[in-house]
Amino acid sequence: MAPPRSTRSSLQSVDLRALDYLTSPSANLLCPICHSPLITPVQTQCLHTFCSACISLSLERSLTCPVDRKPLNHDDVTPAPIMIANLVNDLVVLCPNREKGCPTTCARWLVESHVREDCGYATVKCVKDGCDGMVERREAEEECVHEEVECAFCQGVMRKLDLESHPKECPKLSSDCPYCSESFPNPELADHKLVCPAEVIDCAASHFGCTYSSRRSELDQHLSGCHFVALTPILQLHTERIETLELENKAIRQKLDLLLPPRPLPSQSSAGASSDPNDANSAGRDMTSEMQDYTYHLYSEYEQLRSDFERLNVQIRELDVKQDMARINEGLRYNDEMTGVRAAINGLRMQLHWLLASRRETGTGGAGAGGARSVAGSSVSGDARRMSDSARQVVKL
Structure with missing residues (x-):
């Protein structure tokens, strides 16, 4: 009796990015x-999905947007139209377990x-209570395949699930070589x-590129005269390059x-569906024109950058x-001001000299005309000499 459907629900996760599509x-x-x-398609403010x-x-x-590099933040991202989501979800895919046979x-x-539910x-x-083992849904039966059993030849303990493949590994049994059909013990x-x-x-x-194949015992004779073997070092060097x-x-x-937004290329299905050589030539011309457009756009960007650089340099x-001229004009102005100072x-020095000279002449004239004077007069003359001395010191300074 098959187990109920609820007990056969698989916990296997499906990676949608790893799926293979029918077309x-x-x-x-x-x-x-x-x-x-x-x-889960979403659309940006610049209309990219x-x-x-x-x-x-x-x-x-x-x-920034990965396509056109315009400023972009999380608030500018909104769910894409439901039509796009429907188109993507309706694509026909192969079962993830196709390698196992589905x-x-x-x-x-x-x-x-x-x-x-169905694969x-x-x-x-496993359907047995208390067993934590996993098994493929098509092999799920009433009896547990994870129970331990003993091999009749080597007395080794293994799961019932592995009992069918154990004879090929059992050390007490022998198997035939698939090439020479001789029998050897499994370990050998x-x-x-x-x-x-x-x-x-x-x-x-x-x-x-060598297409020769033969038995291992006869291969040495071929290797001694094979041109590909002789050229292996050179071919290996070219492969690395x-x-x-x-x-x-x-x-x-x-x-x-990063500089240019990628353009979608023709799909393989559309390219393979067309067997007309004219269509193939037109597709090749389209590819060439796209590459020429890329090159022209890149060259124009380069020329614009170079013109901007030259403009900034000028x-x-x-x-x-201008800065040098301003510096020179400022220096000339400072020179003129220093000359005026x-x-x-x-002028002040010359006026001071004239004042001191006139005062000196006035003091010496009064002392010669009065002759011998009294104590008061001598004190006046002493004061005059002292004034002349201080004036002489100022003149020295």
């Missing part, structure tokens, strides 16, 4: 940041319910496969994406010349 989605439905179909998580992470690093395809908005390859909890079989002379292997230079150039081109592309030179000081 290539339109470039208009891809997020410019993660380049995957939009998940992003995944909600992608634009939130981008705004945490820089408050062939189901459905709309993206149904894939989570498919995995949770036979989704992992569910893995080492034998690495050196089995009957295994068909490719040439050591197969990744450089190509990888280096690819990394440099990737870095240059990222820098160009303005700086003009400011330097010197002339005024010289």
Whole structure:
């Protein structure tokens, strides 16, 4: 009896970004940041559409739009029109468990319910009470497959789920080599496969273009005369150089994406659907014209930056010349003022000399005319001499 549906609900999570689509989605439905179909699409004030998580992470690093680099903040982001969300959710996807064998395809908005309720390859909890093991839904039965059982040959303990594959690993059993069909004990079989002379292997230079393959025992004869093996050092050097150039081109592309907004390229489905060589040529011409537009736009930006730089350089030179002229004019004005101050000081000095000289002449004339005088007169003459002495000292100063 199959377990009830409620006990078979899977807790397996579905990563919408890791889904594979039945057809290539339109470039208009891809997020410019993660380049995957939009998940919870939102729209910015500059009318660009992003995944909600992608634009939130981008705004945490820089408050600008990732496409046109205009100022942008969280308040400028609003939910995208419902039509865009419907177009993205209606895209047909493959089941996440397709590698296990599930062939189901459905709309993206149904894939989570498919995995949770219907997918036979989704992992569910074991139906036995008290067992915490997980098993695929198609293998869920009444009896628990996680019970421990004992191997009849090596007496090893294992889960009942692993009992079917255990004979290939049991150390007490032997298995046949898939290349030479000889029987070896399981512990020795893995080492034998690495050196089995009957295994068909490719040439050591197969990744450089050699298509030869033979048994391991016969390969040494080919390696001694293989031209690809002889050229391996040179080819390896060229491969490393190509990888280096690819990394440099990737870095240059990222820098160009920062300067120019990316343009959507034709989808692979539309390109593959057209088998007309004229259509292929027109697509190639469109690609070439787009690259020419990119180059012309970049060159125009470069010319504008260079003209701005030259204009700023000329303005700086003009400011330097004006500043030098202002400095020279200020110096000339200071020189004129200093010359006037010197002339005024010289005039004052000449007037002082004249006053002192006239006072000296007046004092000496009075002393000669009076002859010998009394004590009062001598005191006056003494005072006159003292005045002349002080005047003489001033003149020296």
